[in-house]
Amino acid sequence: MAMISGLSGRKSSTGSPTSPLNAEKLESEEDVSQAFLEAVAEEKPHVKPYFSKTIRDLEVVEGSAARFDCKIEGKL
Numbered sequence: 698m699a700m701i702s703g704l705s706g707r708k709s710s711t712g713s714p715t716s717p718l719n720a721e722k723l724e725s726e727e728d729v730s731q732a733f734l735e736a737v738a739e740e741k742p743h744v745k746p747y748f749s750k751t752i753r754d755l756e757v758v759e760g761s762a763a764r765f766d767c768k769i770e771g772k773l
Contacts (some may be wrong), residue, residue, distance in 0.1 A: 746771035 750768035
């Protein structure tokens with residue numbers, strides 16, 4: 698995971714966890730755009746909705762309530 702705008706999770710001597718360690722360590726625009734391109738490349742393709750847990754047959758007395766459980770997955 699790339700750092701954003703030179704921010705660091707490491708402690709610095711300035712006492713602020715979001716302060717860059719020094720100006721030379723800030724990422725260039727090219728590094729930031731490359732990190733963005735890598736993140737986009739990791740997206741999963743669209744997947745049509747499908748039943749990952751199918752509906753099962755159920756017998757009940759006529760007129761009484763019935764409950765059907767299923768699970769549908771997919772990605773837009």
